[in-house]
Amino acid sequence: MPELIASSHCKTCSYKNLLFGNLSPEELNLVNRNKKEIMFKKGEIISREGKDITSFLYLKEGLVKLYTQSQDNRDQIISIAKPRDFISLLSMFSLSTYKYSISALEDSVVCSVNMDALREVISKNGDFAIEIMKKMSKMYDDIIETRFEINRKHLRGRIAYILIFFSTHIYQSDEFELPISRREIAELIQMTTENVIRILSEFRKDKIITIDGKRIKMLNPDRLENVCKLG
Amino acid sequence: MPELIASSHCKTCSYKNLLFGNLSPEELNLVNRNKKEIMFKKGEIISREGKDITSFLYLKEGLVKLYTQSQDNRDQIISIAKPRDFISLLSMFSLSTYKYSISALEDSVVCSVNMDALREVISKNGDFAIEIMKKMSKMYDDIIETRFEINRKHLRGRIAYILIFFSTHIYQSDEFELPISRREIAELIQMTTENVIRILSEFRKDKIITIDGKRIKMLNPDRLENVCKLG
DNA sequence: TTCTAGATATGATATATATCATAGTATTTA
DNA sequence: TAAATACTATGATATATATCATATCTAGAA
Numbered sequence: 001m002p003e004l005i006a007s008s009h010c011k012t013c014s015y016k017n018l019l020f021g022n023l024s025p026e027e028l029n030l031v032n033r034n035k036k037e038i039m040f041k042k043g044e045i046i047s048r049e050g051k052d053i054t055s056f057l058y059l060k061e062g063l064v065k066l067y068t069q070s071q072d073n074r075d076q077i078i079s080i081a082k083p084r085d086f087i088s089l090l091s092m093f094s095l096s097t098y099k100y101s102i103s104a105l106e107d108s109v110v111c112s113v114n115m116d117a118l119r120e121v122i123s124k125n126g127d128f129a130i131e132i133m134k135k136m137s138k139m140y141d142d143i144i145e146t147r148f149e150i151n152r153k154h155l156r157g158r159i160a161y162i163l164i165f166f167s168t169h170i171y172q173s174d175e176f177e178l179p180i181s182r183r184e185i186a187e188l189i190q191m192t193t194e195n196v197i198r199i200l201s202e203f204r205k206d207k208i209i210t211i212d213g214k215r216i217k218m219l220n221p222d223r224l225e226n227v228c229k230l231g
Numbered sequence: 232m233p234e235l236i237a238s239s240h241c242k243t244c245s246y247k248n249l250l251f252g253n254l255s256p257e258e259l260n261l262v263n264r265n266k267k268e269i270m271f272k273k274g275e276i277i278s279r280e281g282k283d284i285t286s287f288l289y290l291k292e293g294l295v296k297l298y299t300q301s302q303d304n305r306d307q308i309i310s311i312a313k314p315r316d317f318i319s320l321l322s323m324f325s326l327s328t329y330k331y332s333i334s335a336l337e338d339s340v341v342c343s344v345n346m347d348a349l350r351e352v353i354s355k356n357g358d359f360a361i362e363i364m365k366k367m368s369k370m371y372d373d374i375i376e377t378r379f380e381i382n383r384k385h386l387r388g389r390i391a392y393i394l395i396f397f398s399t400h401i402y403q404s405d406e407f408e409l410p411i412s413r414r415e416i417a418e419l420i421q422m423t424t425e426n427v428i429r430i431l432s433e434f435r436k437d438k439i440i441t442i443d444g445k446r447i448k449m450l451n452p453d454r455l456e457n458v459c460k461l462g
Numbered sequence: 463t464t465c466t467a468g469a470t471a472t473g474a475t476a477t478a479t480a481t482c483a484t485a486g487t488a489t490t491t492a
Numbered sequence: 493t494a495a496a497t498a499c500t501a502t503g504a505t506a507t508a509t510a511t512c513a514t515a516t517c518t519a520g521a522a
Contacts, residue, residue: 068379076379076383078375078379089368089371089372091368091369091372092368093361093364093365093368094364094365094366094368094369094372095372099372119361122357122360122361123357123358123361124357125357126353126354126355126356126357126359126360127354128357129353129357129360129361129364130324130350130353130354130360132364133324133325133360133363133364133367134324134325135325136364136368137320137322137323137324137325137367137371138322138325140320140368140371140375141320141322141325141326141330143375144309144371144374144375144378147375147378147379147382148299148307148309148378151378151382151421152307152421154508154509155508155509181468181469181470182469182470182471183468183469183470190382190383191509191510192509192510192511193469193470194470194471194472194510194511194512195509195510197469197470197471197472198471198472200470201470201471201472213470213518385478385479386478386479412498412499412500413499413500413501414498414499414500422479422480423479423480423481424499424500425480425481425482425500425501425502426478426479426480428499428500428501428502429501429502431500432500432501432502444488444500
């Protein structure tokens with residue numbers, strides 16, 4: 001069960017400057033009265049594709065995936081979001097229902113601001129609107145750029161890319177626990193589950209990584225970087 | 232040479248309601264004083280990746296492509312934009328330089344609004360900001376959705392997709408002149424030029440289409456629709 | 463506990479796609 | 493006008509990837 005958790009007033013929140021840094025005290029109060037923090041356990045669904053949009057969401061702690069449900073019970077993962085990311089995208093302003101589903105890959109804390117309240121602040125404060133556009137457009141641009149980058153690569157390059165992604169952007173370490181299954185990796189970088197497993201095994205045999213279940217250790221990051229670039 | 236053309240005042244422009252419908256007379260005047268209409272001939276470059284962002288652009292007439300220059304002299308086409316599309320994307324608010332190049336596939340007329348002026352209007356008018364977000368988020372969402380759709384398909388499905396795209400969304404006709412070369416089709420749907428040509432030939436042999444240079448006639452749209460869906 | 467569904471793993475094979483080669487045709491450039 | 497360059501076209505071949513089959517190993521359900 002998602003669980004409402006106690007939260008401080010926005011004005012003392014350490015995430016304030018993420019977006020709300022230049023609001024007037026009244027505007028910040030409005031946001032504060034209309035926000036809540038919710039804790040999701042690993043595996044729980046944060047929002048579901050097609051449901052009415054009622055909140056603006058950003059991730060305070062944890063890790064989540066944005067994805068769409070495909071026809072044949074196979075998802076398409078759009079992106080992995082980390083703390084400080086805005087996980088409800090801009091379409092919230094143009095659509096009445098969420099375009100993507102979001103679920104927690106690790107225990108996560110989400111700050112949820114009521115959409116009408118947010119709209120009211122934007123309507124009064126154009127500079128705030130520009131801040132939102134900046135942040136969201138960066139998310140969109142990153143998603144688009146990443147998609148092209150991944151699709152240009154061969155399968156070995158894609159696997160290398162995703163390992164480097166987790167190592168560099170999520171865990172800042174050469175050794176980490178994969179937060180998603182081989183199948184989800186496949187859904188993220190558009191290949192079959194078998195080939196994800198196969199290529200990870202190849203990397204292991206080539207002594208580029210070690211594998212222990214979901215635990216990955218990068219033995220040769222330079223070589224991985226090379227595979228990522230060249231194939 | 233791009234050519235400045237005479238343009239009416241924004242308040243009488245038939246494109247006003249595209250975005251500027253709810254501006255106050257003063258705001259509309261500000262936009263009007265800071266806008267110009269420019270005519271680009273087929274093949275001319277409208278804006279170049281990496282150049283300083285000075286204008287907000289939308290297409291009034293014609294057809295353009297958004298693309299990035301790749302390493303090996305092979306472009307990646309991001310999307311094809313048609314009249315009423317905003318061809319400078321949201322990144323204009325977050326980046327200082329254009330992220331994509333834009334060039335004219337057909338003679339095109341672009342309305343260009345000075346960025347500082349637009350920013351001033353947004354800053355004063357939050358509802359206008361929401362309008363911009365709506366429109367732009369739709370462009371982003373479409374690009375992302377299209378990318379996933381294309382990449383899920385086999386090559387025959389991709390070619391069918393792109394033929395249907397031109398037929399349905401651009402020319403509203405079963406018969407049309409392809410505005411791009413086989414090579415550009417390849418750059419748009421991520422395959423090799425040879426295979427674009429080969430599969431178009433297959434469609435011709437299968438009597439799904441006729442080909443006369445760039446001229447395509449769809450003989451069997453239903454079957455094409457089927458190829459698009461199934462493979 | 464036992465049973466079951468899902469995840470990981472690997473091999474054999476079929477299929478899809480890219481690459482290489484070559485040639486004709488159209489279009490631009492000198 | 494000729495020469496050069498890009499575009500279209502097609503075949504042969506190599507390579508990359510998906511599919512199918514099977515097995516083991518979990519983690520959760522009964």
